[in-house]
Amino acid sequence: MRAVVIGAGLAGLTAAADLTTAGVQTTVLEARDRVGGRTHGIEVAPGAWADAGAAYLGDRHTQLHKLMAGLGLTATPTTMGGRSRFALRDGEDTRAGRFPPLNAVALGELFDLLHDLTAKVRSDAPWRTPDAAALDAVTAEQWAEVNLRHPDARLFFPLFLGEMMAADPARVSVLHMATYLRSGGGLRYLNAFEGGAQQDRVLGGAHRIAERLAEQLGARIRLNRPVRAIHQDGGRVSVHTDSGRTYQVDVVVVAVPPLLAQSIDYHPGLPAPRATAATGRGCAVKVQLVYRTPYWREQGLSGWSVSATGPLLSTVDDSPPGGRAGVLTGFVTGAEAYRFAALDPATREAEVLHQVSELFPRLPRPTAVHVNDWVNEPYSKGCYAALFGPGDWLRLGPHLSTPYGRVHWAGTETSTEFFGLMEGAVRSGHRVATEILSGYETAGGTP
Ligand SMILES: Cc1cc2nc3c(=O)[nH]c(=O)nc-3n(C[C@H](O)[C@H](O)[C@H](O)COP(=O)(O)OP(=O)(O)OC[C@H]3O[C@@H](n4cnc5c(N)ncnc54)[C@H](O)[C@@H]3O)c2cc1C
Missing domain, CATH: 3.50.50.60 (FAD/NAD(P)-binding domain)
Known part of the structure; x- marks a missing residue:
């Protein structure tokens, strides 16, 4: 054959x-x-690589682990020690852990609502979920307008969706949001580093x-x-x-x-x-700032940050093991990715450097800035994955x-x-x- x-x-x-x-x-x-x-490596120092595309994996990614083992590749833990930086309201805030300085009850209620939605989805055939037609008819943005009352939940929801699935809430149906979260192992698993989907990276790059x-x-x-x-x-x-x-x-x-x-x-x-006219490009631009060493660790910081203003809505320490370079990776996701992707390269870099100088004021200037615009990649047309808009799961799913x-x-x-x-x-x-x-x-x- x-x-x-x-x-x-x-x-x-x-x-x-x-x-x-x-x-x-x-x-x-x-x-x-x-x-x-959608996996792509960039060499940030001689022999040291960072992931410009997909990076993270967890224990439940069993077929990936099996494939890697057969190819002689190993996983290396994601670094997450130290305090986080937040720029969600006026000014910046530094605190332990990744939970943002927002109303904990409001965010708890948001996660409960998302959990209930996710639990409803029929994981083997999302289009056969009870109420599939209703869930597929509205966007996540419309759902948020009706269901999220507290301003902190409204502020955090698009940031969360951007980080989790590189989605603009206005472009995905509720059924797509719930299906993505369900198929990835649920909210907690997808969101977690230790014990979750971001626990490890591929040593040497995915x-x-x-x-x-x-x-x-x-x-x-x-x-x-x-x-x-x-x-x-x-x-x-x-x-x-x-x-x-x-x-x-x-x-x-x-x-x-x-x-x-x-x-x-x-x-x-x-x-x-x-795909249909409602099917969208996953909206993420990944930015790597390269330093001689991960200076933020010396300052007691993890490199993790969350901002409401952008362009980088979150950052994470992606330094290759072995101390050959410090890499701060920034994610521009959701609606902000469409705006940022349309800028010229010099303006993009200037915006990134300005924001990082406010989030991490004691860092020296990076030795290199790499911007990977996946939204406009002609042979990806967005990432992390396609965004299914209203009606898509019912129309495309069965086929x-x-x-x-x-x-x-x-x-x-x-x-x-x-x-x-x-x-x-x-x-x-x-x-x-x-x-x-x-x-x-x-x-x-x-x-
Ligand atoms: C920035 C970013 C971050 C991500 N983060 C993660 C993560 O942390 N963890 C995770 O598990 N996943 C992550 N992902 C998603 C992950 O990369 C994808 O799910 C996965 O790599 C998709 O693999 P694929 O083979 O289905 O598609 P692709 O990798 O898109 O492969 C499709 C191939 O087809 C080629 N092609 C397209 N059109 C044609 C054509 N007409 N003729 C010939 N060839 C064609 C393309 O060039 C491409 O090589 C991320 C993706 C990106 C971009």
Whole structure:
């Protein structure tokens, strides 16, 4: 059997590795000049890397841990000792822990409401959740207007949603918000560092996972091959790239984000869309400020901060282990990411430096500032993941992983487990390979 996998992110590479192991002649077509997709490393000092894309993982990310172990990669704990900085009302505040200096009862009520919503979702099929139509009809912003009375809850809610799922509350349905939180292990797990989804990072950078998989797959991976069209005719499929190349195969895996899967030309046309006009780009810009050493630790600070004004709505210590550099990573998320992404590079850097000088006044000037604008990345179209707007879960949900003839689907957005995360991508890759291998075996074919 011959297969083409479109997309060399974690989902596509996992699928390609499984298919290759089973004896399928596999080619991976990747649009960029690198593998890894939404994982991407930047070298912040010789041999020391920081994650410009995905970074964190936790114990429940079992398939990711298993994959890493097989590739000889290990996890390293996230650093979180010291006090946090907050700029939520007038002026700044320094305090122990990550709980913001806002009304604790109001925030507790917000989390209770979110917990109740999350508990309602049918995790295997969110579109079959009781009240799914009602939950999918309103945006998280409309929900907040009705349900959040206290000004502190109203202030904190968009910051929380931005940090958790890189979402602007105005762009996602309540069903999407609840599904994302549920599929990631619930509010507490997703939000936590120790014991939670941010407990660890990949030693050497998350991009290493894709690079190691790519080493194993070797010449099966073709870079700079954006796919434009997929034609199905009888028992064969042909895949057409931008540069005019055609690949004739038995089966295709599309492992790209929904907005990009939707922009491929299908003949015959898709029976159900992969994205709609309501589907949005995940809104995050990740900023890395590089220092000779993590100076904030000497000042008793963790590097963690939360601000209401932006551009950096939160910062975290992402310094590589071994003391070779200090890295303060800032997240510009939610509606602020759209504004920030539209600025010219010099203005972005000036805004970031000004804000950091107020949040961490005793830090020297960074030696480098890296800005990764995922909102406008043509081959990601947003991150951490696609944002499903009103109506999307009901319309797209039932078809996300349903094969269309010989075309199969993978990618973190096709996984109801850990949707939007690296773990979801890896699980989707294994799922699609099993689906292909079992489907074609029962049809009497051999891989
Ligand atoms: C800033 C940021 C922070 C994140 N933080 C975390 C985190 O801490 N923990 C976590 O678990 N996850 C995090 N994520 C999400 C995580 O990166 C993704 O869930 C995961 O990497 C998605 O993998 P994928 O294979 O499904 O898709 P992708 O990584 O997007 O891979 C798709 C691939 O397809 C290629 N492609 C697209 N269109 C075409 C085409 N037409 N033809 C050929 N190739 C094409 C792309 O170039 C890409 O390489 C983060 C993401 C970002 C960007």
